[in-house]
Amino acid sequence: MDKKVIGANYILEVSWGCPSEKYPLNGLFQFDQAKALHNIGEKTVFLALDMRSFRRLRKWGYNRFEKAGIPVVVYNFPWGPFSPRLKYKAQDFSFKRAIRRIEKEFGTPRCIHVHCCQQVISVTDYCESRNIPYVVTEHITPLNEGDDIEKRKEKALKGARTVIAVSNALARDVKKNYGADSVVIPNIVDLSEFKYSDLRQRQQNSETQRTNTRTFEFLSAASANHGKGFDILVRAYAKLIAELEDNSTELSKENISNTKTHLTIMGDGPELPIIRNMASELGILDNITFTGSYVRKEFADNLSHSDCFVLPSRSETFGIVYIEALATGTPVIATKCGGPEDFVDDTNGILIPVDDVDALAEAMKGMVRDSMSTNRRFSGDHMKQVSESCKEKFSPEAVAKEVAGKLG
Numbered sequence: 001m002d003k004k005v006i007g008a009n010y011i012l013e014v015s016w017g018c019p020s021e022k023y024p025l026n027g028l029f030q031f032d033q034a035k036a037l038h039n040i041g042e043k044t045v046f047l048a049l050d051m052r053s054f055r056r057l058r059k060w061g062y063n064r065f066e067k068a069g070i071p072v073v074v075y076n077f078p079w080g081p082f083s084p085r086l087k088y089k090a091q092d093f094s095f096k097r098a099i100r101r102i103e104k105e106f107g108t109p110r111c112i113h114v115h116c117c118q119q120v121i122s123v124t125d126y127c128e129s130r131n132i133p134y135v136v137t138e139h140i141t142p143l144n145e146g147d148d149i150e151k152r153k154e155k156a157l158k159g160a161r162t163v164i165a166v167s168n169a170l171a172r173d174v175k176k177n178y179g180a181d182s183v184v185i186p187n188i189v190d191l192s193e194f195k196y197s198d199l200r201q202r203q204q205n206s207e208t209q210r211t212n213t214r215t216f217e218f219l220s221a222a223s224a225n226h227g228k229g230f231d232i233l234v235r236a237y238a239k240l241i242a243e244l245e246d247n248s249t250e251l252s253k254e255n256i257s258n259t260k261t262h263l264t265i266m267g268d269g270p271e272l273p274i275i276r277n278m279a280s281e282l283g284i285l286d287n288i289t290f291t292g293s294y295v296r297k298e299f300a301d302n303l304s305h306s307d308c309f310v311l312p313s314r315s316e317t318f319g320i321v322y323i324e325a326l327a328t329g330t331p332v333i334a335t336k337c338g339g340p341e342d343f344v345d346d347t348n349g350i351l352i353p354v355d356d357v358d359a360l361a362e363a364m365k366g367m368v369r370d371s372m373s374t375n376r377r378f379s380g381d382h383m384k385q386v387s388e389s390c391k392e393k394f395s396p397e398a399v400a401k402e403v404a405g406k407l408g
Helices: 028-039 084-106 122-129 147-158 168-178 199-213 230-245 272-281 296-303 318-326 358-373 380-394 396-407
Strands: 011-015 044-050 061-067 068-077 111-113 132-138 162-165 215-221 260-265 286-293 308-311 332-335 351-352
Touching: 011 028, 028 044, 028 068, 028 111, 028 296, 028 396, 044 084, 044 296, 061 084, 061 380, 084 147, 111 396, 122 147, 132 147, 132 230, 132 396, 147 168, 162 168, 162 396, 215 230, 215 296, 215 358, 230 260, 230 272, 230 358, 260 296, 272 286, 296 318, 318 332, 318 380, 332 358, 351 358, 380 396
Parallel strands: 011 044, 011 111, 044 068, 111 132, 132 162, 215 260, 215 308, 260 286, 308 332, 332 351
Antiparallel strands: 061 068
16 A cells, blocks of 8 residues: 555554564554554554564564555564663654654654553654644553653643543543543454354253253453452362362252363463462362463354353453453453443443452352353343444444544
């Protein structure tokens, strides 16, 4: 796609990364939004200012290619453990180098859409000098990176045509930290892989009829870091197993004490070895499958035969994995940690406090109990309606039209 096709009437999307075969989650949500805007007819160029550690091996400097029909520029400046001040100097340099090449090929953008205040601070001077409006979509909870950087963020957010927050909780944080008002538009979620299926119900019926027992499948997926609460999940799951195996508990009177359970944890990260060791020490390692890293299709496939998605995060500005689960008709257990409160309620799941092992164990038990009830709260027909509603609300087309209205 050349300059004659794009012209100057295009939107420049600025992100911190672009998904690749090697790093499929890097900048994924941002590129999904660029793709959705492109698909509703908005001319779009995508720029990734990739400042990740030099441990993420990649080519330095300017790289140009196309992806899903969108011109993509990635400026890689592999970075080490240096101060935010030096990091943003490098980011400023990267943007200046990249935008010169972009202008030469595509002309001047009519509007710049920047994802996160960390990136927008490198864009504001350019926009002011050319009288180009910019819009910021904020995805990340505000992080104090020193007075000078925080003043730049505040100025950038207050100078934006519009600040979009992906959840009400994040909008409150942006207002509190930077005094900037924002509108709430949820993340675009590419749900093309996440389809409702009655496969889990057929499997449950078949297994119960054959053996008079069944296995209730829990699924969790995220990067294995402290913020995702996998330590809370493993401890709560151990409590659930202990109660199911104890014939003296109330469950033995409810005809669910014979129910077997299994937990699959998808995702890799720094805490994965710790979580594995914890499961081993609690004696439940045989009840858990760890898949390591994953991609969307694998997650969607696992959801199609899971009974419940559970992720007890300590903080989420949105929580795309919950939406992906709901799109398949899978009820969820989430925490009151920010984003999930906007879309998880008693019609599609259970919300619990952060860091509460007992509440999580009780919620997991409630999901098992509901699956055995003749008057199910999360019946197949009901969850099919949840799936349809979820896809309508969070579809790329619906959200892209909202965002495009702010871009002008």
